[in-house]
């Protein structure tokens with residue numbers, strides 16, 4: 238006989254989104270059940286953000302000797318012990334893991350159940366034959382898994398995904414990566430810097446969602462470091478070679494075979510819906526995940542879906558979704574998601590970060606826009622740090638209302654936050670000219686771009702006449 242539980246909220250999935258909902262609900266004293274079939278912390282902690290950023294951090298140190306000579310410093314070329322890099326990556330995961338652990342959540346008053354959840358009807362979730370949960374509200378936060386493309390030969394060939402690549406204790410000799418999105422390119426740069434030859438194969442355009450003027454700077458940098466990126470090529474077959482793999486690609490010049498030691502698939506994500514038996518609860522979904530409204534309710538009014546399974550792509554999106562569900566489910570508010578206010582960052586070097594509308598999107602939605610830029614090259618701090626690659630690009634409406642910002646360059650992921658705040662408060666670009674920014678900091682690039690909005694008016698004859706008139710008064 239299954240034990241029947243009747244919490245207020247039942248959360249399925251203990252990744253970024255699910256943990257945030259469970260922690261917040263428990264903090265308000267609400268009875269919560271949290272179900273997790275795998276590792277607490279989900280993708281972000283175990284197979285995503287955390288290990289990838291830890292690997293990139295190691296990779297940055299691996300190439301430090303290249304960047305120090307202009308500072309008057311010489312350094313021996315780095316020796317890389319990949320097994321120790323592996324230990325570093327897993328050490329970082331272990332350091333963060335207690336925050337997401339069963340013990341911590343049990344301590345917060347959350348009942349954590351191990352196992353796979355599935356709906357049995359519109360009001361009930363079962364975990365094996367041990368538990369039946371009849372909650373007031375359910376939150377599906379089951380995340381996503383690597384989408385595996387149907388390439389002939391792939392199923393018979395050993396390949397890596399984000400779930401296995403961080404287990405490598407030996408650096409691949411030649412890593413072939415299929416997919417040039419953020420995940421593919423971050424891992425490409427990390428492995429290249431740690432000693433691998435890297436080839437990235439992309440059927441369309443790398444970093445397709447981002448502004449091409451800014452992505453070009455990332456791609457040029459990666460090419461200079463020796464990452465080979467082949468865009469507009471279709472992988473038609475995967476096969477074995479002695480000790481490696483062969484990817485057959487179709488290019489405009491015909492077929493070509495690329496041989497490598499390891500293959501990594503980074504061709505996007507697939508929502509984790511199959512084990513949930515959503516049909517039994519009347520919850521609609523499609524290839525992009527579970528269908529939700531802006532309040533994150535599914536087609537079953539008792540059930541919300543958040544994070545990757547509801548079309549999110551980032552940990553901070555899952556956290557934002559969690560906050561919205563808490564407001565809606567606990568306080569019956571009408572909180573809504575605004576996708577335009579969710580920033581994104583690619584943590585290559587140079588970093589690429591964006592919030593709001595890109596120039597192309599802004600031109601589609603607005604009759605007239607202004608595009609403002611400022612290069613890192615003209616920033617004193619960037620010069621001092623000898624990191625002058627990149628620029629900020631800000632898009633405003635004709636009246637100066639900020640519509641979006643993209644930053645490519647050092648610390649872009651940090652610098653975008655100011656623009657996210659500006660957008661979320663509906664600020665006009667004038668506000669960005671009025672703030673005092675410490676000198677010398679990279680933040681000045683934003684202020685300088687903002688001042689550019691007023692450059693045309695410097696030549697305004699009426700303004701010049703007014704200044705001349707006022708000068709007469711001493």
Ligand SMILES: Cc1cc2nc3c(=O)[nH]c(=O)nc-3n(C[C@H](O)[C@H](O)[C@H](O)COP(=O)(O)OP(=O)(O)OC[C@H]3O[C@@H](n4cnc5c(N)ncnc54)[C@H](O)[C@@H]3O)c2cc1C
Pocket residue numbers: 249250251252253254255272273274275276277278279280281282284285286287289290352353354355378379380381399420509512513543544545546549550551552553554555584
């Ligand atoms: C390599 C890589 C790097 C990334 N880097 C970044 C980054 O730098 N910044 C960023 O913001 N985002 C990054 N992401 C994306 C980020 O990891 C995800 O957006 C985030 O983890 C989504 O959180 P979630 O709660 O929706 O799902 P997840 O974190 O995936 O959690 C879902 C959980 O649900 C569990 N589950 C699934 N089905 C069931 C079931 N039926 N029953 C019980 N449990 C179930 C799973 O086991 C999992 O633990 C990266 C992703 C990858 C792959």
